[in-house]
Amino acid sequence: MKDKQSKSMSINRRQVVGGIGFGAAATLVGMPYIARAQSETIRIGFPTPLTGPFGAEARDQVKSAELAIKQFNEAGGLGGRKAELLVRDDKLNAGEAATRTLELIEKDKAHAIVGALSAAVQLAVNEVTRARNMLYISISQSDTINEVKDFSRYTFHEALNPHMTTAAVAKHTFKKGAKVAHLAADYAYGHEMLRGFKRAQASIGAESVGEILHPLGVPDYSTFLPRISAMKPDILCISNFGRDQANSIKQAAEFGMKQQMKIVVPVILHNQRLAVGSEVFEGVVGGANYYWGLEETIPSARSFNDAFRATNGGAIPTDYGAYGYTGVKSLLQAITAAGGTDVDKIVAALEGLKYDVAKGPQSYRKCDHQSVQSVLVLESKKKADMKNDLDLFRVAATEQSGEAMLRTCAELGFSG
Amino acid sequence: MDLQLIGMQLLSGAVLGAVLVMTALGFTIIFGMLGVVNFAHGALFMVGAYAGVMVAMQTGSFWFALLVAPIAVGAIGLLIERFLIRPLYSRPPDDPILLTFGLGYVLVEGVRIVFGNDGIPFSTPSALVGVVNLGIGYFPIYRLFVIGVVALILVLLWLGLEKTRFGLIVRAGARDPQIMRVLGVDMRRLWFLVFGLGIGLTALGGVLAAPMRNVSPEMGSIVLAEAFVVTVIGGLGSIAGAVVAGILVGLVVSMTSLFAPEMATISMFALMALVLLIRPQGLFGRASI
Numbered sequence: 001m002k003d004k005q006s007k008s009m010s011i012n013r014r015q016v017v018g019g020i021g022f023g024a025a026a027t028l029v030g031m032p033y034i035a036r037a038q039s040e041t042i043r044i045g046f047p048t049p050l051t052g053p054f055g056a057e058a059r060d061q062v063k064s065a066e067l068a069i070k071q072f073n074e075a076g077g078l079g080g081r082k083a084e085l086l087v088r089d090d091k092l093n094a095g096e097a098a099t100r101t102l103e104l105i106e107k108d109k110a111h112a113i114v115g116a117l118s119a120a121v122q123l124a125v126n127e128v129t130r131a132r133n134m135l136y137i138s139i140s141q142s143d144t145i146n147e148v149k150d151f152s153r154y155t156f157h158e159a160l161n162p163h164m165t166t167a168a169v170a171k172h173t174f175k176k177g178a179k180v181a182h183l184a185a186d187y188a189y190g191h192e193m194l195r196g197f198k199r200a201q202a203s204i205g206a207e208s209v210g211e212i213l214h215p216l217g218v219p220d221y222s223t224f225l226p227r228i229s230a231m232k233p234d235i236l237c238i239s240n241f242g243r244d245q246a247n248s249i250k251q252a253a254e255f256g257m258k259q260q261m262k263i264v265v266p267v268i269l270h271n272q273r274l275a276v277g278s279e280v281f282e283g284v285v286g287g288a289n290y291y292w293g294l295e296e297t298i299p300s301a302r303s304f305n306d307a308f309r310a311t312n313g314g315a316i317p318t319d320y321g322a323y324g325y326t327g328v329k330s331l332l333q334a335i336t337a338a339g340g341t342d343v344d345k346i347v348a349a350l351e352g353l354k355y356d357v358a359k360g361p362q363s364y365r366k367c368d369h370q371s372v373q374s375v376l377v378l379e380s381k382k383k384a385d386m387k388n389d390l391d392l393f394r395v396a397a398t399e400q401s402g403e404a405m406l407r408t409c410a411e412l413g414f415s416g
Numbered sequence: 417m418d419l420q421l422i423g424m425q426l427l428s429g430a431v432l433g434a435v436l437v438m439t440a441l442g443f444t445i446i447f448g449m450l451g452v453v454n455f456a457h458g459a460l461f462m463v464g465a466y467a468g469v470m471v472a473m474q475t476g477s478f479w480f481a482l483l484v485a486p487i488a489v490g491a492i493g494l495l496i497e498r499f500l501i502r503p504l505y506s507r508p509p510d511d512p513i514l515l516t517f518g519l520g521y522v523l524v525e526g527v528r529i530v531f532g533n534d535g536i537p538f539s540t541p542s543a544l545v546g547v548v549n550l551g552i553g554y555f556p557i558y559r560l561f562v563i564g565v566v567a568l569i570l571v572l573l574w575l576g577l578e579k580t581r582f583g584l585i586v587r588a589g590a591r592d593p594q595i596m597r598v599l600g601v602d603m604r605r606l607w608f609l610v611f612g613l614g615i616g617l618t619a620l621g622g623v624l625a626a627p628m629r630n631v632s633p634e635m636g637s638i639v640l641a642e643a644f645v646v647t648v649i650g651g652l653g654s655i656a657g658a659v660v661a662g663i664l665v666g667l668v669v670s671m672t673s674l675f676a677p678e679m680a681t682i683s684m685f686a687l688m689a690l691v692l693l694i695r696p697q698g699l700f701g702r703a704s705i
Binding site: 052053055056059186212213214215217218219220222223224225226227229230243246247250251254255256271272274275276277279280 | 418420421424425428429431432435533534535536537538539540546547553554555556558559627628629630631632634635638639642669670673674677678679680681682
């Protein structure tokens with residue numbers, strides 16, 4: 001295990017040499033961090049919504065991130081320099097997240113920030129880190145963070161983005177001429193997913209029969225459902241997150257809508273499927289960055305799962321949880337390659353990094369710092385098909401890692 | 417916009433209203449009789465749902481859970497009144513508010529520790545699964561059943577309050593506890609029982625909601641807000657007010673969902689603000705309270 005790891009690290013180091021040269025030549029600004037003692041602990045700030053409707057996903061993120069830190073420290077750290085994770089509860093509130101992030105930077109002297117689980121909160125964290133030339137690895141879905149107006153040289157987007165997620169899901173569920181209805185949460189996540197689905201739908205030739213935006217955190221969706229039924233869609237796209245996903249699918253199932261239409265979600269959540277049961281989710285299709293069942297085909301998924309099981313009493317990592325691991329792990333690999341915590345060297349290292357830590361090959365695209373990676377399309381299994389309690393999903397399709405799935409750099413507003 | 421859709425929308429609104437009446441009933445009874453604003457209401461609703469899930473898992477029967485869980489949680493309510501609320505009756509009204517507010521947090525954290533943060537699945541009882549064609553569209557059988565249960569509870573409450581000696585004492589006690597004491601009625605015993613009844617009804621609301629909503633430790637937080645809105649609109653402490661206000665809120669939310677879905681949640685609070693402006697005591701409230 002240790003042998004394997006050091007081998008993959010030496011490959012990475014060689015691969016990033018070119019990147020370092022390029023990055024160092026490109027900019028030599030924002031150097032205040034270089035003065036710090038090279039022996040101090042590497043501090044990684046981790047704001048995440050431990051309380052609130054995304055709490056289950058947030059806790060999994062922390063567990064996975066801590067695993068990445070533990071592995072780094074057990075392998076000797078950076079020439080003896082250990083890493084430490086500073087977890088803060090952002091309460092799913094943009095203001096709270098900005099304050100915690102500011103504290104992490106100013107008071108705790110964090111070397112980098114990884115985290116945030118909501119599209120809107122993540123943009124608030126990005127505002128704070130961008131203004132302070134602080135390294136930020138964002139691990140929640142967003143399209144705007146890739147675009148020129150929100151771009152920061154110091155921000156990397158480890159999560160999938162709505163464009164690639166919805167494109168992959170639509171490719172495997174929409175058909176030419178199909179009638180599609182949308183129910184989306186009325187905030188950044190819902191808006192971006194809706195935009196992605198509509199773009200995919202236009203290119204596939206499916207037809208939109210209507211869209212409904214619902215307030216965040218509605219406990220009862222029954223009043224939205226008659227209008228959706230009246231639209232008579234073939235496919236219903238439900239673009240919301242956390243408990244909202246569980247409640248809306250549970251009530252759509254209650255109203256018998258699964259017999260009338262196919263329910264599709266941009267991101268199908270492991271924890272919410274567990275929270276409402278197999279009958280409710282049966283047949284629902286959605287995208288994912290990670291599923292533990294990948295271990296059957298991908299070696300890095302197996303080693304990630306095994307390490308996670310060993311430190312968490314046999315539990316398996318979940319989708320959004322895995323972002324905590326891949327985000328922190330890629331950062332630590334870049335720090336190793338950069339040989340320290342100098343922010344510009346880390347940026348250069350991340351731009352050149354090729355990593356495979358949990359789900360197959362990944363790399364950060366140079367222009368927008370989006371992680372190029374595979375997207376899974378999962379279908380929730382019915383109870384009779386489940387081999388055990390954790391056998392939740394069937395991998396219906398995998399969109400392989402590649403730039404073709406992303407919007408072009410030019411479209412995002414980057415020149416050349 | 418055809419008539420069928422509007423009909424379905426009104427029906428969903430009325431049914432949502434029935435669910436809201438059920439969530440507000442315990443809150444309004446406790447406020448009306450004891451003058452205690454129970455901020456642990458939402459948490460006890462959630463505890464009711466978890467108790468229902470536990471009993472149903474152990475016995476395999478939803479019907480048994482529907483009966484046993486509210487009684488068990490109602491008994492917890494009796495203990496809360498006896499040991500936590502009662503010592504505060506002679507203190508300023510803020511004290512029970514602070515106490516129940518804190519109690520709510522304790523209950524939510526307690527459930528998180530025991531059952532985890534993720535929520536647990538709870539299926540609709542098999543006899544009530546499915547939808548029925550009402551001519552204007554398909555509607556879940558379970559929700560129609562919920563209307564039936566709420567109607568039954570309201571009839572029982574009405575009979576109990578209007579036709580029994582106990583009900584007479586409760587009504588008189590709500591109006592003037594001092595005179596009742598002078599007449600030799602033990603108000604403490606009365607409040608004890610009414611508090612238990614209110615909590616039991618709250619828990620019943622939780623059990624009924626479990627097949628419709630995600631059962632999780634935070635499911636009660638929105639319920640507290642809903643119960644508060646319904647109680648304020650209906651008039652503090654008025655059971656008839658809670659019924660009318662619950663249905664009204666359901667209809668308003670439903671029609672807003674049809675025409676401006678983004679505003680669905682806000683509409684409930686806008687209605688409350690409007691009622692407070694025009695009729696501050698609420699639709700059925702007495703001006704003196």
